[in-house]
Each structure stands twice: as C-alpha cells, then as structure tokens.
Amino acid sequence: MSKLRHNPHLEPFTRQDSLVSPEDLRQRQGVEKVYPMGNNENPLGPSPRVVEAINSVAPTLSYYPEYSDIALRQAICEALGRGLAPEQIFTGCSGFETLELIARAYLAPGDEVILSPPTFSGAYRKVAEPLGAKIIEAPLAPDTFQYRPEAVLGVVNDATKMIMLCNPNNPTGTITTAQSMGALMRDLPDHVLVVVDEVYHHFVDAPDFPDSIQYALDGRNIAIAHSFSKAYGLAGMRLGYGIAKPEIANAIAGLHRGFHQNKLALAAGIAACQDQAHVRRCIDYLRGEVAWLSSRFDRLDIKYWKSSTNFIMFETPIPAEDLNRQLHERGFLLRTQTRNNMPFGMRVSAGTRESNQAFIAALEEILDRAFT
Numbered sequence: 102m103s104k105l106r107h108n109p110h111l112e113p114f115t116r117q118d119s120l121v122s123p124e125d126l127r128q129r130q131g132v133e134k135v136y137p138m139g140n141n142e143n144p145l146g147p148s149p150r151v152v153e154a155i156n157s158v159a160p161t162l163s164y165y166p167e168y169s170d171i172a173l174r175q176a177i178c179e180a181l182g183r184g185l186a187p188e189q190i191f192t193g194c195s196g197f198e199t200l201e202l203i204a205r206a207y208l209a210p211g212d213e214v215i216l217s218p219p220t221f222s223g224a225y226r227k228v229a230e231p232l233g234a235k236i237i238e239a240p241l242a243p244d245t246f247q248y249r250p251e252a253v254l255g256v257v258n259d260a261t262k263m264i265m266l267c268n269p270n271n272p273t274g275t276i277t278t279a280q281s282m283g284a285l286m287r288d289l290p291d292h293v294l295v296v297v298d299e300v301y302h303h304f305v306d307a308p309d310f311p312d313s314i315q316y317a318l319d320g321r322n323i324a325i326a327h328s329f330s331k332a333y334g335l336a337g338m339r340l341g342y343g344i345a346k347p348e349i350a351n352a353i354a355g356l357h358r359g360f361h362q363n364k365l366a367l368a369a370g371i372a373a374c375q376d377q378a379h380v381r382r383c384i385d386y387l388r389g390e391v392a393w394l395s396s397r398f399d400r401l402d403i404k405y406w407k408s409s410t411n412f413i414m415f416e417t418p419i420p421a422e423d424l425n426r427q428l429h430e431r432g433f434l435l436r437t438q439t440r441n442n443m444p445f446g447m448r449v450s451a452g453t454r455e456s457n458q459a460f461i462a463a464l465e466e467i468l469d470r471a472f473t
C-alpha cells in the first residue's frame with residue numbers, strides 16, 4: 102500500500118455521484134417531465150441581456166479573460182448602491198466558493214467555527230473542516246427556529262474564529278432579526294469574524310431583517326456572501342461575491358487564481374447587475390409562488406415555516422423519505438431533511454405556477470392514498 106496519505110480532514114467527504122439530478126430521475130423513473138424543486142433555483146431563468154452578453158463573448162473564449170474582476174465589482178457596487186466601492190467587494194466562482202475563500206483566508210487548524218443548525222451545515226462543514234477547523238453547534242430554538250444570540254455567545258471562546266450566520270436560513274426559510282443580530286454583534290469579541298450567508302436576501306420583505314452591509318460599512322469584522330444563483334437566475338454559471346471592509350475583502354481576494362473568473366461569468370455577472378428590472382420581476386413572481394404554495398399547505402393542514410426565501414420547509418405527514426420516493430416516481434425532486442435530523446422535514450423550491458400546481462396535486466394524491 103502506498104505511503105501517500107491524503108489530508109485526514111477530508112475523511113467525511115465523498116464524491117457527489119450519489120445525489121439525484123433531474124437527468125438521473127428522468128432515466129431511472131422513466132418519467133416524461135421532471136420538476137426540479139430541490140435546489141432553490143430560479144425557474145424564470147437569467148435576463149435575456151445576460152444570454153446576449155454570453156453569446157457575444159463565446160467566440161473569444163480561446164483568449165484568457167481580463168486579469169482583474171474590477172468591472173464586475175463595479176457593476177455589483179452599482180447594483181447594491183449604499184456607497185459601496187470595489188475594494189469592499191470580492192468575487193467567487195459561486196456563493197459556495199465565496200464561503201470557501203473566506204474560510205481559507207481566516208481558518209487554521211484548531212480554530213472553532215460556530216454553526217446554528219438546522220442550517221446549511223453540510224456546506225459549512227465542507228468549507229471549514231478540510232482546513233482543520235472544528236465545528237461547534239449552537240442550535241436554533243426548537244420548532245420556531247429563532248436565532249439565539251445568547252447561545253452563540255455562550256460558546257464563544259479564545260479559539261472561536263468564525264460564526265456562520267445563514268440569513269435567511271436554509272433549510273428553514275426563517276430570518277434572524279435585526280435585534281438578534283444586533284445582540285450578537287454587540288457582545289462579540291474582536292477576534293471573531295461573522296460570516297453572513299445572504300444568498301436569499303433578495304426575497305426578504307420582513308421589516309426587521311438586519312442591515313448587514315451597514316456593519317461592513319462601519320468597519321466591523323463581517324463578511325457577507327451573496328450569489329448569482331438565486332434571484333439572478335444564474336445557478337449554472339457558478340458566480341458569487343462577498344462584501345466586507347477593504348482589509349478583509351483584500352485578504353480574501355488575494356487567494357484568487359490567475360484569471361479566477363472565466364469570461365462567460367464576468368460578462369454574465371455584469372449584464373445581470375445591469376438588468377435589475379429582471380431581478381425585480383423574478384423576486385415578485387417567486388414571492389407570489391411562495392405565498393401560493395403556503396396557502397395550499399394551509400388548506401391541506403400541513404405545517405410549514407413562514408418563508409423569507411424562494412423555498413418552503415414543511416412537515417411531512419408521512420416519513421419524508423417515503424414521501425420523497427413517491428414524489429420521485431412522479432418526477433418531483435425535492436429535498437428531505439434527514440441529514441439535518443428532521444425525518445419529517447422537507448424543502449420545496451417555488452417553481453412556476455404550473456410546477457407548483459402539479460406538485461400540490463401529486464402531494465394530495467400521495468397523502469390520500471396513505472390515509473385511506
């Protein structure tokens with residue numbers, strides 16, 4: 102046997118071949134139509150201006166992209182407003198990679214990272230653990246899934262380096278309020294970085310949602326992750342960015358490879374930022390569909406959590422894995438929450454009205470059979 106040993110911290114992680122994709126489902130189940138309602142994607146797609154921008158760049162792909170992502174950062178600043186400047190922005194190849202870059206810039210073996218499950222734990226572990234960091238959990242309140250700043254502060258110590266705050270939270274769809282985040286920020290020691298994962302921020306309309314960008318503008322130890330995968334409708338492009346004070350943003354961007362962002366992503370991101378009317382249409386549409394799905398759960402007397410995102414977590418009347426199997430047979434791809442220790446938890450992404458209606462009809466049919 103070879104003496105070559107891989108990084109021992111990689112042990113819990115495996116290839117992702119076993120996850121079910123829409124194409125797998127089509128082939129395995131032989132269904133004509135697949136409803137992808139598991140990844141919180143935007144069913145309305147990207148702006149036509151993005152498609153145009155990609156098409157115009159495609160013939161030049163034999164040449165490397167620009168050295169710098171400055172044009173994209175400028176477009177992001179214009180879209181965000183708030184007086185943000187490009188030195189407060191860093192880009193990543195996806196929201197996920199944005200989190201990875203933050204982690205690589207700050208975490209060293211032995212550092213502690215606090216998560217509040219149920220949250221996007223699988224990804225946060227994958228970001229932190231290969232670097233030798235240790236995960237500490239300060240769970241959300243049972244059932245309401247409220248953020249508990251006092252529980253988080255209670256596990257902060259000298260080894261704490263990072264707090265992951267997913268807001269709005271995946272998979273629950275719930276938010277951490279401005280008051281809760283304020284309590285966290287007020288009492289947090291200066292050696293800790295708060296990483297706020299806000300990839301669903303566009304969908305929030307709660308008045309008490311925190312203004313995390315203001316913390317960055319005020320020079321606090323915060324790094325905010327945003328993505329082009331959700332409201333911008335560009336999940337397949339793999340583009341994201343972060344917001345932080347220049348000291349933090351520059352340290353993170355220092356990890357970029359040469360030609361980090363590919364040409365298509367740069368062009369797509371800039372065009373996407375410049376078509377905010379499209380983003381607005383997507384937000385309005387998806388919020389409407391979340392409201393519609395919620396009203397149907399009400400009618401079916403199915404418990405769900407009020408969502409500030411483009412997805413809803415609900416309680417399944419039969420074990421979620423059982424429901425999931427039956428939904429697969431009918432072409433529906435959702436997310437069970439077994440890995441988050443919720444055997445009766447399931448997450449559905451808002452699709453088009455047609456998909457949502459088909460999903461509710463399938464759910465009713467499965468439950469009718471189960472209970473008659």
Ligand SMILES: Cc1ncc(COP(=O)(O)O)c(C=O)c1O
Pocket residue numbers: 140141195196197198221267270271298300327328329330336340341
């Ligand atoms: C909470 C959260 N953070 C980050 C991501 C990663 O998004 P991206 O597609 O930009 O990698 C997701 C994706 O679903 C998510 O739900």
